[in-house]
Structure formats: C-alpha cells, structure tokens
Amino acid sequence: MAVASAFASIKSGGIPGIFFLVVFLFTCACRSLRAQQLPGTWEVVLEDAGIASMHTAVTRFGTVVLLDRTGIGASRLRLPRDRCRSDPGDSLLPPGGKDCSAHSALLDPSSRRLRPLSVLTDTWCSSGQFLPNGTLLQSGGDLDGLRKLRAFSPCPLAGSCDWLELDSPLLADGRWYATNQILPDGSVVIVGGRAAPSVEFYPPSRPLRNFPFLATAEDAQMDNLYPFVHLLPDGRLFVFANARSILYDVDSGDVVREYPELDGGPRNYPSGGSSTMLPLDPADGYARAEVVVCGGAQYGVFLHRQTDMPAATTCGRISATDPDGAWAVEEMPFPRVMGDMVMLPTGEVLIINGAQAGSQGYEMGSNPCLNPVLYRPDQPAGLRFMTLTPTTIPRMYHSTANLLPDGRVLVAGSNPHYFYRFAGDFPTELRVEAFSPEYLAADKASLRPVIMAAPERVWYGDEFVMEVEVPLPLVGLMEVNLLSAPFATHSFSQGQRMVKLAVSPAVTVADGGGDGTPYSYRFGCKAPPDGRVAPPGYYMAFAVNQMVPSVARWVQLVL
DSSP states (O other), X not given: OHHHHHHHHHHTTOHHHHHHHHHHHHHHHHHHHHHHHSSOEEEEEESOOSSOOSEEEEOTTSOEEEEOOSSSOOOSSBOOGGGOEEOTTOTTSOTTOEEOBOSEEEEETTTTEEEEXXXXXXXXXXXXXXXXXXXXXXXXXSGGGTTOEEEEOOOOTTSXXXXXXXXXXXXXXXXXXXXXXXXXXXXEEEEOOTTOOEEEEESOOSOOEEOXXXXXXXXXXXXXXXXXXEEXXXXXXXXXXXXXXXXXXXXXXXXXXXXXXXXXXXXXXXXOOEEEEOOBOGGGTTOOOEEEEEOOOOTXXXXXXXXXXXXXXXXXXXXXXXXXXXXEEEEOSSOOBSOEEEEOTTSOEEEEOOEEEEOSSTTOEEEEOOOOEEEOTTSOTTSOEEEOOOOSSOOOTTEEEEEOTTSXXXXXXXXXXXXXXXXXXXXXXXXXXXXXXXXXXXXXXXXXXXXXXXXXXXXXXXEEEEEEEESSOOOSOOEEEEEEOOEEETTEEETOOEEEOEEOOOEEEEOOOTTSOOEEEEEEEEOOSSTTTSOSEEEEEEEEETTEEXXXXXXXXXX
C-alpha cells in the first residue's frame, strides 16, 4: 500500500512520493542485506510434531525425546489404540477420562519422522538426567507425577522403546520445578522444587537431606525454582538460586562457601535466566571452572504481571573454583528472559529463544527475542557477543534448545498458555526447527573433519587413537571435545557439560590430492582423569578443526 501511494505521488509529479519511495527501498535493502550478512541459517525440521515439547533430550542413537505434560486435554498426536491412558481428573477429556493422544514422542531429525510415546503421569515442569547406561531418568511433575520416577531406555526410531513408570522407588519429596545433576559415581542428585528445599539421590542410597540455602533464596515470587546446578571438577556443586550462589559439598551436605551476589535481579524461575558452565580444559589440569548466568527479569515482574517490563540485559561470569572468584558483568545485545544457553562443540555458547520483556509463566512474556546470540568466551570482554540470523517463529515460555550430533541446534516447543491454543498472540507452537551455526556453512566444508575411527567405550585416564579425514591439509592440532546430552527445560540444560581432551600431534596416514581425495590423519587422545571432570555416561565426541566440528561419534565413558 505504501509503495502504491508513492508511485501514485510520483505519477502526479510529487517530490514527497519520490523521496518516500527512495527511503522505503533503501530501508528494505538495508534490512535484507543485514539479514544476509548475519551468520547461521534456519530450517523447519518438522511442520507438526503434534505436541509442544516442554522438555527435550537427545539420545545416544541421535533420536530426540520430546516431552510435554498430561492434564491439558488431547494433543494432536495419536497413540496406538492399545496405549490409551485413563485420566478422570482431566476435564478436557471425554467422560471417563480416556486419552488416546500422546504427550511425548521420539523424533529422528535425520529422517524427519517421529513416533508417539506413552507417558502416564503428569510431567509438568519436571526434571531429568541420563544415567551412565544411557537411560533417561525423569523425575517429578505435578499431581500424580509429583513423586514419580520414569525411565526411558532409548532405541532407534524403528524400535519399540517407550516410557516406563517406576512403581518404586518413589521420590522422598515432591519434585516440581527441580533440577537433576549426575554425580562422579553415576548417581543423580535431585535438587529443590516447589515447596521442597531439599536434595535427594537416585538410587536412593543416601537419605533425603534438607537444603536450607534454597529456602533462604526464596522471595515473594519464589525465584528459587529450577536452580542452576553445575558439577565442578573437584566433585562439589555450584548451586545458583535467585541471585545467590554457593559451593556445596554433596557428600557431606556442607555449604563450603557463599559466592558474591550477582547484580541485576533474580535469574531463576519464574524470572527466567539461564546458565552454563564453560568448557573444562586439560591445559590447566581441569582445575578451573567458570560459570556464566545470562538474562532474567526484574523482581516484581512475575508478581505484578508486568508483561511489558524489559528483561535483563546482563550476563554474569565467575570462576567458581577461584577462592577469590567474583562476578564480571557483561551486556548482551538484547534483553532476554526465557532464553536457552547451548554449549557448541567449538566451546562457544549459543543463547537462543525467549522474550525481551516479561517473565516465565503463562501469558507472562512479550516481544519475542528472535535473534540468537553467540557468546565467545575466549574473546576479550566487550567483543564476546555476536548477533546471529533471526528465526521467524517466536519461542516463548516452554521452549527448548538442544545440540544435535551433526552440530545443528534443535529448537522445539513454546506454549505460553495453560492449554493448547492455536489462535491469538504466541499460539502453541508444534513446529520443530534446527539452527545451523556458521561452522556448518558451505564455505567451511574444506575444513570439516570426518571421524573415520573412534572407540565406542573408553575408561578414565585411557589413551586411545582417533582417525579423521579432512579435505585440506591439517594446520595445527585437531581438537577433540566431549559434550554431554543434557535434559533441557525451562531455560536450563540440566547436566550440560563440555570436556576438552588432551590430544597429541597428528600423524599423516594418507595425503590427499587434487582429485578430491581427502587427507587422512591419526592422533592420540587421553580420556578425562575421573568422574569429577566427566561423569560416566555417553558423550558426543567431536573432532574440531579450526573451529569447524565433525559430526560426532557417541562414546561411552566407563567407570
């Protein structure tokens, strides 16, 4: 309409019309150019998953568990007739409460196909973690799921694996909005939850333990839920809630120290910041661990439903292993609440999803933050953030983001409504996207390594050999980085971890040539020293050449 008016003005000899048209076309061209120049690309992997994934995890088969909740009526994904569940308490279901729709699914991103899974109890705002054998342990939720444990032993998409609801043990405390973290011995600690300032363990070989720190971190709008929990390389836990953080000895139950408070307002649910631990490095003997906390909402936004109040713009970074560690605060390019922080195989962090105003909670966010941001921890302060190509799909409350073995980041979910709602602002989102960072661009292909040989299992401290092929000759050392597969929900990836391996100089196995034959190399790697640095379990092992990663091989780290 504006262009038509400008042309009409030009036809009638109007100078304002010419001026308007020039400005309009210049603006459009600049916007188009800016969009083309920003790194990264987006694609829709699945147009309709049938469910909005509130919780997401990538299995060792490369399949992805999508998990929503029950108690909200039927989804758009049907279960086989013999797998219907009964939920008389769900008023949205037909009389009798028969629910033949799925609230979980197994997705294969490569084939873009999925299979419905059957979950029986309410997984609303629950927690999870992979066990050393690759089983996904899933804990808590609401109502009939509050003290429930569930297990998913993964398989390829064509298999028959499904959720198993465990009759015993039951959780010692109700776990709604809790956080799970695998420990050096392969057990799992389950921390906090609504009205649950305590920790417990799976297997339940240790008794329920009070955790007063979470109670003291609570304010009038909570802000202590889904605490950020990171296993440090000395075996102790860094626990962050609200704006406070402590060093916690999980064996003795003692609070070893309290860190300085992070300025900028509360960061945990419902204030919706995010956190990750930066890569652990053999260069310092795996002794140093830094934690980053980004985004959030000002205190009172959730309490007073201030949905248009701008989100926090800051990240805090601290060396959690430094006795004198203090927060260094950095400014992000955008305010962000409900964002996700995804560790990439290069050691950089992708900050993605969320809103620029409001808080977590139903109907509580506004102004979606469509641009991901790359955080480059090794760059000088002030130069660490890079703005990336925006999506066109808002990912608000109940969105997730997970690294895939091929280096893409899978983005799913977004349902800021109590029930599924497909009209109005920010409708329930059933599309699944993938974001490809710049290292997957076509002009990086000549640097991209291909892992030709790697062990399926390694033991702590072991030295082992990997072989790779690269289109161009190798310059410098090849990196090998192990990345865990976390359980992503509510802006925090539980158990997320990257461990760099010590790598020897590569030995040439075969020279490439101008006919397209790749160069082949063999080099030695040394596994992490113990479970404090890398808990037992399955990791994605990436070979990285000049910041360009291979497709990962799954490697099991064994006690």
